[in-house]
Structure formats: C-alpha cells, structure tokens
Amino acid sequence: MKKIKKGKLAIIYAIISILLVLAGCGSNQDSSKENLDNKQKVTVQHELGKTSIPKNPKKIVVLELSFVDALQGLGMKPIGIADDNKTDMIEKLVGDKIDYTSVGTRQQPNLEVISSLQPDLIIADYQRHKEIYKDLEQIAPTIELKSRESTYEENVDSFKTIAKAVGKEKEANQRLDEHEKTIAELKNELKEEKDQTVLPAVVRDTSFQAHTSSSFDGEFLEKLGLKNAVQNKEAYAEMNLEQLSDINPDILILANNEGKLLTDEWKGNSLWKNLKAVKNDKVFVVDRDLWTRYRGVVSAEAIGKDTVKLLNEE
Template identity: 50%
Template sequence: MKRYAILISMFAFVIFLAACGGNEEDSSGESQEDKEEARTIKHEMGETEITGTPEKVVALEFSFVDNLASLGITPAGIADDEDPERIIDPVKEKIGDYTSVGTRKQPSLEVISSLQPDLIIADYERHQDIYDQLSEIAPTIVLPSLSADYEGIIDSFETVAKAVGKEQKGEEVLKEHKNRMEELRSQVPEDESRTVLPAVVADSGYFAHNFESYTGSLLESIGLENAIQSGDDRYNKINLEQIVEVDPDVMFHMVTGDKTVVDEWKENDLYGKVSAVKEDQVYEVDRNMWSRFRGLISSEKILEDAINHLYE
C-alpha cells in the first residue's frame, strides 16, 4: 500500500511538471501559448490576422520606426529614403542594424521580399495602392502616418503594439509618454496667447502646417495655438502675402536645402511686417525631427525643442 501511494505521488508530480512546462515562459516573459496566439488587427485597409510574435518587421514610414523603437524592437527593414541620416538620434540609439528597403514613396518590393518579413507596416497615404502586393509578401497593416494628427499617431502606436504582440509593453510606454506630456504642458504659461506657425521651408516654397497637421496639433496639445485655424489641407503652400495676413507671433522653420524662399523674402519689406519677424521669434528646427518622424519619441523631443526656444 505504501509503495502504491508513492507511485501515485510520483505520477502526480510528473503531470504537474508537464503542465508547468506547457506554459513555460521565455526570457521575454511570453509563454509559448501567447506566441502562437492568432489575433486580428483592424487597420485602414481592412483586417489582417497575425499569429505569434513577429520577428522580422518592415516599417515603411518613420513614425512606425519610432513606434517600434519605443517598444524595444529593431525593424528588419526601413524605408529610410536611402539616407540613414534621416533616422533621428533618439531613435537611432534604440535600434540596431537594419536593411534599407528604399524610399517611403516607392519602397522596393524586391528588397522587402528578400528579408522574408513576418509583418509589414505601411502608410495609408503612400502605400494603399500596393497593399495587395505587400500582403502577398507578408501580413501587412496599413495605418495613417503622413495624414495623421497627433491623436492619430497615438492610435497607430497602440495598433502597432497589438500587432507585434506587445500590448502590455505598449500600455506602459504610453503611460510614461502621457506623464512626460503633462510635464511639458506644465512648462507653458497659462496666459500664453501667442500663435505659432510650423512650416517646411524650401526653395520650392513655404509649406505651412495648420492646426490639424501632426506638428500643429502636437503644439496645440500643450497650449500653443496654431496661426492657421482653417483650411481643407493640413499642409498648405502659402505665399508671403498670406503669411502677413495670418501674422503668426512665432514661426518654426523646418529648413530644407541651402537656399529657401525665405532668403528671398528677407529682402522684401512685407516680411519685416510679420510679428514673428519683428519680435525675433523665428526659429530654425530639424525637419527630420519636426516633420518626417511622427511618434512618441519625436513628439516629446519636438515639444522640448519648442519650449527651449520659447522659454529659455
């Protein structure tokens, strides 16, 4: 009887070990069951089913690179416009080596396919027409980036976190981000009444970002009112006369190229009538940071930059 009891105990212990092993967690804290779990991701082009944790992710917009870096993931491939210098330093510090898959406007399907990705993240504005081709290569989700405002960027981050199987990590990162945003907002005086105008400034023209643009809505989120509160387009090419009419108190210029249209305007008396010019409140800022990258990391850096300029 005693021997029978011992055998029963040993049998129960073996079953216990097997049960524990079946749900064993790896070093990332994910169980095997979690890794194989299938989930349906809703996005701009419909729904995509993803199984397990993607190991090779291709990002076709910089905002998605920012998203992945925030989650501790290095993309296998990035549409970096074939210029690694466009990867902003705070993001570069968080990711490792990657393969360039060409430009954001025309990524190379051949290079993407060669990477054998298990997830592709594409931008609705730029890539909706090649969605079917991308989906033949790997599960693909299409999210707003180029046309998104700040809140849209937050929504995209949450979708990316779910797609890569890091919802809990995403919640933690987003909580830290919101706390940082509150800290930055507290540095803007409650009586701040100046209007601001972020714009890409190039030889080809002056491209103003209105209150619904990513940068415009980001600045508004901490109490900095955009000078353009109307318009069908979030990004508007405007002339000098229109700037005088809008009359911003502060201008943030994302300069592109050695010479811009503003260099010509400086010889025009009209330019000197703009409040920002009269009060010496025109600031040159990094276009990669302020315009091309749209994510949690870049959002914080943009606001830090703006606050340093406005409240030295």
C-alpha cells in the same frame, strides 16, 4: 455468392472499426491544429480591413519613419526600413546605429528586397502604399496605417495598433502613460503666453508650406498649450508672403530644406520685416527630420523639449 464465414466477418468489422477510429483521431488532430494556429495569430483592424498576423512577430519591415519610432517606443527594432537610402537619418531617429536592411524609399519601396527578408509583418503607410497593398500582402501579412499627413492623435492610434500587432499592448499603455506625464510637465515648463499663435512650416526653394492645426506638429503644439495660427482640416497649406502677412503669427517655427530658401527672398520685403514674429525675434529654425518626418510618440517628446528650450530662451 459465397457466404463469408463468421470469423472472417468479425475480422472485417474490426478493421472497419479501427479505420473509423483512426479517421476520427485524424479529424480531431486537424481540428486541434487549426485551433492552435488560430491561437497563435492575432487579427488586427487597420485602414484597409482586417489582417491575421502571427502572434508576437519578430521580423518586421516598416515603410515609414513613424513606424520606426513606434517600435522604438515599444523596445523593438525592425529588420527592414524604407529609409530613403539615408542611414544617418535612422541613426538620428533611434539615437544609435542599428542593424537593418534598407528596403528603398518611402515613396517607392523595393518589393524584391522586402521579400528577401522573409518578414513576419509589414507595416505600411495608408497614403503612400495603399496601391501596393495586395503586392505587400503576397509577401507577408501587412497592415496599413496613417502616418503621412496624419494628425498627432491619429499617430497615437497607429502606435496602439502596432502595439496590438506585435503583442505589446501592456507596454504601449505604460509608454503612453509616461508620454502623457512628459507632455504635462513640458506644458507646465513652457513660459510662453498660451494665447499667442504659432505657425510651424516647411520652407523650400520655391514654397512655404504651413503646417495647420490638423498636421502632426501643428496639433501637437496645441497639446502643449499653444494655438496654431492656421485652423484647417487640411494638414498643410501653401502660402505666399501676402497670405503669411495676413495671418501674422506671433511665433514662426521653420523646418528648412537644405540650400536656397524662399524666405531668403522675403527677408528684404517690408511685409516680412513687419511680421510680429520677425519684429519680436521669434522666428526659430528647427531640425526638418525631427519636426516633420519622424512623427511618433518618442519624436513628439523631443519636439516638446525642443519647443520649451526655444521659447523659454530670453
């Protein structure tokens, strides 16, 4: 074997040293890049686990109306909404026309359309969309929160989670402080005796669905100082006229569907006529979207104002 001259050996050592330095630099750069990536993401706990989200996401798709409400409360607008193909419903919710893409219905959102929007974040409803969570995750980071059949307090919790996800926690705290002040003012304005019972309900052509103390609007009315006539852990309770007569609430707040209504059939029945709410002219018809579909901090304040206006009328 030939001996390597000292000069050549020195050159080889120098080259090896340079390569080692470069390798170290590359490793440090990779480590720095990884740390930078981690700093540019936020981890959010939601109903189906934890999700890492790009910091301050701008392109957000929402699959429930309450999430539109939440972003509105934070001064943001989604780029895609599961709006049930009803743009007028969204316009009424936000109080103005906004530029967004419909991604289909809340019950069955269009995954292809969502994907085409290349969102930074998808906000989905735990009850409606848990079965398609993995599909949504393949499109973009997704958080699943309580909305449908959520209580008022659960809805507020979802609002806080969304605020963390979009980097608006400070704004959310300020908004919730304003919210509490607004509710306190509305509660003081309410002239109705606080021991009277109230029953909000959705009326369809073949059903009367009472909203209990565990529903969004039911729990919120109790926050205003009223007592829900149906105390139940389940959000909704289907009932017939006989059951309604047994409960006999002081106040009825009805969010009616369009068209034929079951209560139209009941109006000729003595059980209906003898309800305290009917005899005392305290049956109120309210906007179905606002009272039962929107659900959120902004919408709750509108419901509160609506309640005060209706019940304070002489």
